[in-house]
Amino acid sequence: MHGCNKLGKKLALEIPEQEIYHFLQASKRRQLLWTIAFLGAAIAILSGLRMYMLGAPNSLMIGPAALLGLTALFFAVKKGFSTQYASVMVLTIFTGMLFLLGAMSGGVDGPIIATAPFIPLLAVLIHSRIAGVICAVIASVIVLGFAIAPLMGIELTTVHYSSDQRSIARAGFILAFIIASTLIAVHHAGLRDAMAASIWQHANKDHLTGLPNRRKIDSTLEREIKRASRYKTPLSILLLDIDNFKQYNDVKGHLMGDTCLQTIAQKLDEHVKRPGDLLGRFGGEEFVIFASYEDNSEIRNRLESFRKHVEKSCSVCGEHDVHLTISIGLATGVPGPDDSPAEFLRQADQALYQAKQNGRNRLEARSVGS
Numbered sequence: 001m002h003g004c005n006k007l008g009k010k011l012a013l014e015i016p017e018q019e020i021y022h023f024l025q026a027s028k029r030r031q032l033l034w035t036i037a038f039l040g041a042a043i044a045i046l047s048g049l050r051m052y053m054l055g056a057p058n059s060l061m062i063g064p065a066a067l068l069g070l071t072a073l074f075f076a077v078k079k080g081f082s083t084q085y086a087s088v089m090v091l092t093i094f095t096g097m098l099f100l101l102g103a104m105s106g107g108v109d110g111p112i113i114a115t116a117p118f119i120p121l122l123a124v125l126i127h128s129r130i131a132g133v134i135c136a137v138i139a140s141v142i143v144l145g146f147a148i149a150p151l152m153g154i155e156l157t158t159v160h161y162s163s164d165q166r167s168i169a170r171a172g173f174i175l176a177f178i179i180a181s182t183l184i185a186v187h188h189a190g191l192r193d194a195m196a197a198s199i200w201q202h203a204n205k206d207h208l209t210g211l212p213n214r215r216k217i218d219s220t221l222e223r224e225i226k227r228a229s230r231y232k233t234p235l236s237i238l239l240l241d242i243d244n245f246k247q248y249n250d251v252k253g254h255l256m257g258d259t260c261l262q263t264i265a266q267k268l269d270e271h272v273k274r275p276g277d278l279l280g281r282f283g284g285e286e287f288v289i290f291a292s293y294e295d296n297s298e299i300r301n302r303l304e305s306f307r308k309h310v311e312k313s314c315s316v317c318g319e320h321d322v323h324l325t326i327s328i329g330l331a332t333g334v335p336g337p338d339d340s341p342a343e344f345l346r347q348a349d350q351a352l353y354q355a356k357q358n359g360r361n362r363l364e365a366r367s368v369g370s
Contacts (some may be wrong), residue, residue, distance in 0.1 A: 037090050041066040044097055065100075069093040087126040091135055094119055099142050103156050116143055117181040124185040127216035132189070136182040138173055208258055212280035217288055220278055221341040224290050229335040236291045236299050236332040239348045240268070243325045243360040245285040253367035260324065261285065264310070271306050285368055288348075303328050303363055311361060325361035327352060333368035344368055 025275040031136040044066035072089070098119065123134035149156045204216035212220070221237075228235040242248070242264060249257040261281075268287060273279045278290040293299045311325050329352025331344050347366040355364040 019260075037070060040286060041070045044101065066093075066097070084127065086133075087123075091123050091127065093120070093140070094122070095135065095138050098139065102142065102146060108143060108158060113143060114148060115176045120178065120182040121185045124182075124189045129186045129189045132182055132185055136178055139178055142176055143178070206281040209262055209281050211265055211269075211287070212278065214280070214283055214302065215234070215279070217280045217282065218341075221290065221345070224278070225335050225339065225341050225344065228292065229339065232334055233292055234294070234296070234332060234334050235291055235344070236289075236330060237344045238289050238291075238303065239282060239300060239329045239345075239352045239357070240264075240287045241329075241352055243327055243356075244284040248324065264326070267306070267310065269330045270343050271309065272302060293332070294368070299332070300330070300363065300365065303330065305362070307363060326359050327355040328363040329353070329355055330363060330365040332365060332370050335368070 021269045045063040053063070069089075090145055095116055098112070098116055101107075105112040107113060119139050120132045120136040123135040140215070152261040204212055204219075206213040226233060227233075242260065245257065245260070248260055252260075265279075265281065265287065268289070271291060274291065277289055279287065279289050282288040291299060307326055307328060329348045329350070331347035331351060333339075335344070347368050355362045360365065
């Protein structure tokens, strides 16, 4: 508890878990993005060579165009483009190549246009569900365009394999495939996102008390400090510690100690926490609350009232009488531009240590910032 300097250093060095989670997700999508980009370029080059051998001289331009798109993607990522923007570039190139290669290979009667259903699938994997739906619409328009254009006397393709009626039937089959694959991909992505959200929620919750855990506290504190500093609103951070908790465990056992922690957490939620405050378990028998306030005396009175409530209502009897009390360290103030989360926690920790040194079962407060 007293290691205030270690606490500040540790918080300053730690990376918020939410940022790690999103970094790992972005890394996976980045790897998938590059894999798809290289495979797409290879398929485009091979398709261009194949069509050139079948008598389409203009198809030789497909290879350089694919390499140019891959080079542009490389420099875009190197210049700092996010995975989201880079994936949009890949999807744009893919849909453009679908139209170009489709026109050179016979439209809906050729082999290239049959790959249209895979573009929405790729969009969901490397970008989002909305991107998948947009790509499904674009791919559908391209397929319908190739099927309907001959009926209107418009020549979009350089090769013809069958009659217009067969083209319409083939287009309908491909459109059904596009719709089915998009629905499956969107549904799967929804399940994936729901599962990830559930895992993330459990990773940020203390299983004993049901309160946010230290991971959630650390990731939230910096945001609250910045918000209070930007809008010049006062912020309070309190650390609450159960006095003589080791004796409580020795008298009643660890299971009753767990019940004690759950009881304190529930009472804090009922009597101290207000809408907009963050209540969490800091570790062991310590709890933390982030709260905004307008009147410094109001939050002090609220905490004093809760301290007295615990003192009067919580006690156990065994071989020795153990009265359950709490000590509170409070740090309040308007954060300045240079005030860090570690400084607020350090001041609250020192105030809590002072409350312990002065006899426990008391509230000590310190001012931070302006």
